[in-house]
Amino acid sequence: MRSGTSFFNGTLYRKAFFRFWPIWALYGTLWLLVIPFPLLTTALQGGSTGLTNTAGRLAEMAADTPLEVLFTGVLVAAVAGVVCAMAVFSYLYSIRSACMMHALPLRRETLFTSHYLAGLSFLLLPHLAVYLFTIAVEASLGCVDLWPLTQWLLVQSGACLFFYSFAVFCAMFTGHLVALPLFYGVLNVLVYVVTNLVEGVCYEFLYGFRRFPETLWDAVRWLTPAGRLMEGAQVWYAAQGPRLEDPAAVAIYGAAGVALAVAALLVYRTRHIESAGDVVAVRIVRPVFRYGFAFCAGLTGGVWTAALLMQDSPAALTFWVLFWGVIGCFAAEMLLKKSFRVLGSWRGSLGLGVALLALCLGVSMGGFGYEGRVPDPDQVTQVAVRGLEGAPYDSASGRDVTFTKPEDIARITQIHRLATGMKAEVYDGRWDDQNGACSYLTLDLTYQLANGSTLTRRYSGLPIYEADLETEGTLTWLANQIATDRDSVEQMYDFAQYERGRLVEAWLSDVWNTQEEYYEEVYIDGSAQELWDAMRQDFAEGTIGVRYLFEDSPERYQDTCVTDLHFRVEFPESEEAARDPRPATEADATFVITLTPNASHTLALLERLDALTEERRPVRYGDYVVGPEEWTFLD
Amino acid sequence: MIQVNNVVKTFDRFRALDGLSMRVERGSIYGLVGPNGAGKSTILRHITGVYRPDSGSVLLDGQPVYENPEAKSRIAAIPDELYYFLSASTRDMMRFYRGIYPRFDDKRYQSLREAFPEVDERQPIRRLSKGMQKQSAFWLTLSCCPEVLVLDEPVDGLDPVMRRQVWSLLMGDVAQRGTTVLVSSHNLRELEDVCDHVGILSHGKILLERSLTDLQDNILKIQTAFPEGELPQLPERLNVLHVTQVGRVHTLIVRGNLQEAKAKLAALNPLFLEALPLSLEEIFIYELGGEDYAVRDIVL
Numbered sequence: 001m002r003s004g005t006s007f008f009n010g011t012l013y014r015k016a017f018f019r020f021w022p023i024w025a026l027y028g029t030l031w032l033l034v035i036p037f038p039l040l041t042t043a044l045q046g047g048s049t050g051l052t053n054t055a056g057r058l059a060e061m062a063a064d065t066p067l068e069v070l071f072t073g074v075l076v077a078a079v080a081g082v083v084c085a086m087a088v089f090s091y092l093y094s095i096r097s098a099c100m101m102h103a104l105p106l107r108r109e110t111l112f113t114s115h116y117l118a119g120l121s122f123l124l125l126p127h128l129a130v131y132l133f134t135i136a137v138e139a140s141l142g143c144v145d146l147w148p149l150t151q152w153l154l155v156q157s158g159a160c161l162f163f164y165s166f167a168v169f170c171a172m173f174t175g176h177l178v179a180l181p182l183f184y185g186v187l188n189v190l191v192y193v194v195t196n197l198v199e200g201v202c203y204e205f206l207y208g209f210r211r212f213p214e215t216l217w218d219a220v221r222w223l224t225p226a227g228r229l230m231e232g233a234q235v236w237y238a239a240q241g242p243r244l245e246d247p248a249a250v251a252i253y254g255a256a257g258v259a260l261a262v263a264a265l266l267v268y269r270t271r272h273i274e275s276a277g278d279v280v281a282v283r284i285v286r287p288v289f290r291y292g293f294a295f296c297a298g299l300t301g302g303v304w305t306a307a308l309l310m311q312d313s314p315a316a317l318t319f320w321v322l323f324w325g326v327i328g329c330f331a332a333e334m335l336l337k338k339s340f341r342v343l344g345s346w347r348g349s350l351g352l353g354v355a356l357l358a359l360c361l362g363v364s365m366g367g368f369g370y371e372g373r374v375p376d377p378d379q380v381t382q383v384a385v386r387g388l389e390g391a392p393y394d395s396a397s398g399r400d401v402t403f404t405k406p407e408d409i410a411r412i413t414q415i416h417r418l419a420t421g422m423k424a425e426v427y428d429g430r431w432d433d434q435n436g437a438c439s440y441l442t443l444d445l446t447y448q449l450a451n452g453s454t455l456t457r458r459y460s461g462l463p464i465y466e467a468d469l470e471t472e473g474t475l476t477w478l479a480n481q482i483a484t485d486r487d488s489v490e491q492m493y494d495f496a497q498y499e500r501g502r503l504v505e506a507w508l509s510d511v512w513n514t515q516e517e518y519y520e521e522v523y524i525d526g527s528a529q530e531l532w533d534a535m536r537q538d539f540a541e542g543t544i545g546v547r548y549l550f551e552d553s554p555e556r557y558q559d560t561c562v563t564d565l566h567f568r569v570e571f572p573e574s575e576e577a578a579r580d581p582r583p584a585t586e587a588d589a590t591f592v593i594t595l596t597p598n599a600s601h602t603l604a605l606l607e608r609l610d611a612l613t614e615e616r617r618p619v620r621y622g623d624y625v626v627g628p629e630e631w632t633f634l635d
Numbered sequence: 636m637i638q639v640n641n642v643v644k645t646f647d648r649f650r651a652l653d654g655l656s657m658r659v660e661r662g663s664i665y666g667l668v669g670p671n672g673a674g675k676s677t678i679l680r681h682i683t684g685v686y687r688p689d690s691g692s693v694l695l696d697g698q699p700v701y702e703n704p705e706a707k708s709r710i711a712a713i714p715d716e717l718y719y720f721l722s723a724s725t726r727d728m729m730r731f732y733r734g735i736y737p738r739f740d741d742k743r744y745q746s747l748r749e750a751f752p753e754v755d756e757r758q759p760i761r762r763l764s765k766g767m768q769k770q771s772a773f774w775l776t777l778s779c780c781p782e783v784l785v786l787d788e789p790v791d792g793l794d795p796v797m798r799r800q801v802w803s804l805l806m807g808d809v810a811q812r813g814t815t816v817l818v819s820s821h822n823l824r825e826l827e828d829v830c831d832h833v834g835i836l837s838h839g840k841i842l843l844e845r846s847l848t849d850l851q852d853n854i855l856k857i858q859t860a861f862p863e864g865e866l867p868q869l870p871e872r873l874n875v876l877h878v879t880q881v882g883r884v885h886t887l888i889v890r891g892n893l894q895e896a897k898a899k900l901a902a903l904n905p906l907f908l909e910a911l912p913l914s915l916e917e918i919f920i921y922e923l924g925g926e927d928y929a930v931r932d933i934v935l
Contacts, residue, residue, distance in 0.1 A: 011734025019720060096718035103683040104735050105708035273685050274646060 007113045009106055016118035020087040027080055028126030034069050035152070036134040043141050055142065062138050062145040066152035067242045070233040073156050078226050080123055081163030082184045085171045088119035093177040098276040112268045116168060116261060123160040127153055148242070155247060158254035159229055165257035165264065166225065172267040175281035190296075191223035197299040201321070204306075205314050205363045207371045207423045210444065210458035229253055279335045290332040294352050297328025318360040325356045374417045377410040379450045385412055386444040388482045389492050391551035392560050392594040392621070396492035400446070401482070411478060416445055418475045419459040426461045439464050439550050441479060466550055476549070483547045493545055495536065498591045501569035503528040508595075508606070510563045511616045524611045531609075532567060534601040535593060544599040557622030561595040565602065636661050637682060637783065637817065642691035644677055644839075651677045653839035654691070659817055659832070664809060666826035666847075667819040668919055669836030675819040676715060678836070679787050682817065683712045695783065708737050711781035713772045715788040717760075725756040725771045729778065736779040744778040750804060765792040773801055777808065784808070786818040790825065802829055827915040835922050842922055847915070854921060855896055856913045857887045859905040870899045876921050888913075888921050 017024075039061055046054030091097040101111060131153045138144040170184045195212065202209045221228050232249030235242045244250075267282060275281035280289045301324025306317045329349040333342040362368055384400040403409055441462040447455040468476035482488050506528040510519045524531060538544040548556040570588045595602065595618050606612045637659040644652040652674045659665040669675050680686045681693045684700040684707045692699060695706045719728055733739045748756070751770045754763065760771050769792050776784065784805070790798045806829065808814040820826050826833070827847065834844040845853070854876070860883045861867060869875060869887075873896060877888040883906075889896045893910055900908055913921075 009735070011731060014734075015720070015731055094718070096714070096716045099680060099683075099685050099714055100718040102685045103680075103707070103710075103712050103714075105704040105706075105710075105737075106735065107702055107704055110704075272687065273680075 007107075007109050008117070009110050009114045012106070012111065012114035013118050013121075016088050016115050017121055020084075020118075020122065023080075023083060023087055024122040024126050027123065028129055030076070031126060031130040032133065035065060035130055035149075036137040038065065039134070039137050039141060039143070058141050058143040059145065062143045063148050063241050066134075066148040067235045067244060070152060070155050070244070071230055071235070073152075074159050074226065074229045074233050077123075077156065077159040077229075078163045078188070081160060081165075082167040082170075082181050084119040084122045084164055085167035085184075086177060086180055087122075088115040089168065089171045090177060092171065092271075092281075093175055093180075093276055095274070095276045098273045102273050108269050109265065112265050116264075119168070120161065120164055123164060124157055127157050127160070151244060151247070155233060155244065155250045158250040158257075159233070162225060162229070162253040162257035162260075165260040169260040169264040169267070172264045172271060173280060173282050173285055175275040175278040179279050188226050189224060191220050192227065194296060194299065195220045197296075197303055200303050201299060201317065202363070204312065204317050205360065207426070208420065208457040208459055209370070210456045213454060213456070225253060277338075279338070286336055290329065290336060290348065291352060293332035293335075294325050294329035294349075295356075297331065298322065298325025298356055300324070301328070314360070314364040318357070318364065321360060322353055322356050326350075326353045329353075371423065372420055373455070374413055374420060375447050375449060375455055377406060377413050380409045380413070380447050381450055382448045383409055383412045384444075384446040385482070387442045388479050388488075388549075390483045390547045390549040391556055392548070394564055394592040394594045395494075396489065396545065396547065396593075399492045399494060400444075401488050401491045403488075411481065412445065415443070415475060415478045415482075416457065418478070419443060419457075419462055422459075422462055422475070425463060426459070438466075439552075441475075464549065466553065469549070480549045483549045486542060489545055489547055490539070492547070493539075493591075493593065495539075498567065498569045498589065501571040501589070503532055504568045504570050504588070506531050506565065506567050508563055508565055508611055508618075510619070511612070512563075512619045513616055515615050520616070522611045522616055524606070524609055527605070527609050528567060531565070531602065531605055534605045535565065535599070537601045538596075538599040541601075544596050544602060545593055546596060554622075557625065558620065559596055559598060560621045561597065561618045562621050562624040563595045563618035564592050565595055567591040636696055637815065638692075638694040638697075639678065639682070640692045640694070642678065642681055642688045642693060644674075644681065644686060644689055651839055652681070652688070655836070655840055656691075657834050657841050657844055659815060661815050662809060662813045663832050664805075664816040664818065664830050665832045665834065666823075666830035666915075667817065667834050667836060668821070668823060668826065668915070669819075673836040674839040675836055676787055677839075679712070679714075679785050679817070679819055682783075683707070683710055683785050709782040710785060711736070711776045711779040711783075712785040713769075713776050713787065713789050715791070717768055717772050719760045721761065722759045724759055725754060725774060728760065728771075728775055729756070732775055732779055736781075738780040740778055740780045743780060744774070747774050747777055747804075750774070750800060766794060766797065769793055770797060770801075773804070777804060780812070781814065782812075783815045783817065786816065786820075788820055789818060790820075790822070798825070805829070823916040823919055824914065830915075833915065835919060850915075850918055851913060852893070853890060854913050854918050855887075855889045855891070855893055856911045856917065857889055857896060857900060857908065858884055858911060859887065859900055859908045860884050861903065861905050867903050870902070873899050888917075 039058060042058060042061060043054065046057070091101045102108075104111075131149060134149055135144065135146070138149075166187075167180070167184050170187060171180050174180050174183055195216070199212055203211075221231075228249060232244065232246035234245040236245060237243070271281060272283070280286050298321045302317055302321030305320040305324065306312065309316075311317070311320075326349045329352045330342050330345075333345045333348070334340055363370075382402055382404045384402045386398065386400045388401070389396045389399065403412060440460075441464055442460045443458070443462060445455075445457045445459075449455060462475060464476040464479060465474075466476075468474040469480055471477055505523065507521055507523040509521050511522045512518075513520050535544060546559060548560075550556070568588060568590050597603075597618075597620060603612065603618075612618060637657075639655060639657045642652050642655045643650070655674065655678055657678075667675050667678070677686065681688055682700065684693075684703065687701050693701065695709065698706045700706045700710070720731075723731070729744055733741070751774045754767055754770050754774060756771075760768055763771060769790070773789075790801055793801060802825075805814075805816055809816060818826065818830070830847055832844070832846050833850055835842045843850070864883050866878065866880070866885050874890040875887055876890055879886045887900075897908060897910060
């Protein structure tokens with residue numbers, strides 16, 4: 001018996017391979033045009049185009065081209081994979097062809113494996129042919145460089161193995177040829193899109209929600225294969241030549257491709273042939289498709305419609321999520337039944353609508369305890385806070401301050417607790433008119449908990465009042481305590497980070513030129529370290545780096561300048577970076593601190609260095625705001 | 636021998652086969668008849684191993700057919716809707732089948748060329764006429780030398796001469812090779828000429844399954860007339876399926892033994908009494924009449 005127990009049938013394989021010859025012929029031609037042909041044309045035209053170093057150019061092309069094309073190659077693999085799957089498994093999508101093939105004296109394993117391998121050959125055999133042909137071309141031109149070409153062969157084949165297997169896996173779940181590329185395309189980006197949408201909805205519904213944890217986003221990136229593989233196939237240039245960003249990712253996806261092929265075979269074994277023509281061919285997947293489709297339609301339609309109509313209230317979003325969810329449920333039913341007469345299945349749509357409503361209400365009415373959760377200070381090992389730095393806007397702005405002392409952590413949780421109670425004020429934009437001048441805080445909190453987990457929250461538009469600055473226990477008072485605490489402020493400036501580097505230069509910005517009457521930058525030659533030391537001395541004395549919770553407070557107007565002091569710092573290569581053959585991407589940084597009229601050591605040194613003169617004066621912030629007519633220059 | 640035991644098959648919520656059982660003896664020509672939607676094509680797809688039954692079994696000589704290449708290699712089928720690879724010619728398909736069916740016989744393929752002289756084996760099958768495509772299908776299928784031939788509306792599209800030719804080839808195979816033929820058709824007059832066994836299918840079940848002789852012996856058509864013109868009270872033990880009247884002549888369809896039925900009617904002193912043979916088509920219609928089947932009234 002030729003095919004009784006075998007997993008492979010040569011006749012079937014050959015038939016599938018030669019029936020669809022245009023696919024592999026076109027695919028192979030594409031790669032021939034991209035890799036070996038440019039070498040040939042360069043060699044042939046080298047003399048006529050005036051290229052003086054043809055051999056060098058050929059060697060460069062042999063080293064660079066195979067890797068540089070991989071980024072696009074991933075996209076090509078994604079398209080070619082689904083085309084091949086559509087071709088070799090097209091017999092599943094018509095009842096006539098499905099019956100003919102399954103009446104043959106072959107096991108399903110044989111049918112699957114023979115067709116799977118035929119489709120895979122459409123991709124891998126052209127790779128091999130191009131590989132061998134390119135070696136022959138390079139050998140004839142004297143520029144053989146095997147390793148880049150071998151990397152191309154392995155990475156492109158790995159990407160093709162994954163995408164083709166993924167497409168075959170999708171092919172097993174549908175009985176409709178047109179549905180296959182749609183399912184495949186959607187599933188390639190589904191996790192990323194849905195996570196983004198859910199995050200958007202959570203941000204809208206959940207007071208205090210910031211974003212999903214980075215570990216989840218890492219997983220999402222892995223579950224978005226085209227994006228992750230393109231990241232992995234990016235090229236960077238070391239001294240030894242071009243390198244791939246993450247070849248291991250390709251190997252992982254290649255292994256996943258094998259696993260998907262096995263999973264596809266298992267699905268194929270249980271597939272009902274009569275499902276040919278159905279959008280979803282596997283019965284148990286139909287409810288998953290229906291409600292999954294409806295859920296995605298609800299999310300997508302809801303978020304986009306609310307955005308289109310500029311309705312940002314949770315009630316409006318709930319309505320649109322429900323609306324599109326129910327519509328999506330009926331639409332999915334239409335696809336499943338291949339009929340527009342689906343109103344009879346209203347129960348499922350109603351059920352979904354109720355479930356979505358319950359979910360939206362549950363989330364918006366407290367998020368199942370999410371909104372009210374403030375960690376017990378005893379359970380917090382550290383908390384990073386951003387948003388309490390106030391004015392002026394220099395290097396302290398937008399920096400995390402990390403607290404590890406129990407009393408500091410308790411203070412932050414107290415702020416957090418106050419913030420959770422201000423939902424109505426924040427959402428309604430209400431503030432207390434009786435409390436005088438008002439400003440807003442945007443507060444980011446990242447707790448590291450004793451159990452190893454992380455808790456993050458973001459509160460935007462928290463109202464603070466100048467009148468509350470002296471009222472103990474208020475949000476304003478607590479925030480001001482942090483903003484004016486010198487230890488906290490030192491963390492905001494993070495001097496230690498810059499002191500690891502080498503000071504290269506220093507300069508002043510926004511120095512008023514009294515003669516020419518414009519703001520200028522003044523560079524200070526050779527005394528950057530001395531200036532840094534003077535600034536640090538002033539900081540230690542509390543005369544520079546003073547923070548103001550209210551940017552328009554009279555103290556800030558009086559006691560800060562519009563003039564900033566800048567230091568450029570170069571960092572030595574770390575041991576870890578030295579081991580990394582990639583060139584360093586961020587080797588320097590600039591530190592900025594706003595001058596104050598009270599920074600006596602710094603101002604004195606600047607005057608001694610002639611950076612500040614009678615002609616070039618720093619300007620008080622208050623003077624800057626009112627304009628030159630009323631200026632009183634610093635003494 | 637093909638044995639189908641209590642096969643149930645449901646498509647979504649529609650029960651296409653509802654505990655169907657049937658038995659096809661080796662070397663017989665079994666006609667499967669039934670109204671549209673009765674489940675004929677469905678059971679044939681089970682017998683060729685395409686569909687998996689929800690429950691029950693389909694056996695060939697005691698071995699399950701589904702996912703059994705050994706059993707399936709002994710079966711060849713011509714479905715009602717033919718499928719061949721795009722652009723494939725009869726010769727291409729011959730090469731394909733030769734690599735798949737272990738019993739494929741090249742010599743038979745060559746010899747059958749004479750039976751189908753008008754089929755150009757180099758021309759793509761899809762470019763052939765419907766009748767030619769059917770001929771090509773017979774050519775290829777018979778070349779596989781199957782033990783069991785499953786045919787769904789096999790001669791549909793063939794001209795009368797070719798029909799006769801094809802049936803002749805099939806009968807030859809049955810006689811010389813002991814091939815078992817399972818054929819589904821609506822052309823009951825044609826089946827009557829070739830089948831030795833018949834199964835009537837309705838609503839996913841076999842209503843009855845007998846040899847054609849038994850079937851014809853079991854249902855009688857009797858024409859009679861009585862002096863009074865009207866049909867007298869018939870004996871209760873006479874199983875009358877249907878009665879029609881044209882003038883003074885009454886036509887009775889009766890289930891049972893001919894002699895007994897004639898004796899019971901003779902006791903009523905008819906002016907004349909005559910038994911006529913029933914065609915398969917009439918048997919089909921009257922048998923299905925008991926299945927609340929509307930065709931009877933439409934056809935009659």
